[in-house]
Amino acid sequence: MPLTKPNQQLRRDLKEAAALLKWSGVDLIQAAVRLSEAGQEDEAKELMILALSYQATEDKLAGYAEEVKAGGIVRDRGE
Known part of the structure; x- marks a missing residue:
């Protein structure tokens, strides 16, 4: 079953935040x-x-994004 638009946005936001942390960590190292x-x-x-x-x-954020994809985390309303 495809993700709803709010869940797609949540997954994108989580993946974006995870990527930002990754590259910030690289810069810190x-x-x-x-x-x-x-x-x-x-x-x-x-x-x-x-x-x-x-x-x-x-x-953690990447794991949450995968949970959203699998339907384990669901956004009730769009924000």
Whole structure:
């Protein structure tokens, strides 16, 4: 059964948010590498922790998008 328009939008929004987190995490990792190379290991470590939390949240959002696709999560009304 195809997704309703509100559910299609929800899935797109979740996938978009997940992609934004993914690329933000990549940018943070690159910044952490530069900081580490500059001898600022404490700051680099903090950025790596943040990047890993982005990755975990990205995985959750991607999972939610798949649940929407499978019909396990349904939007009742369009927003």
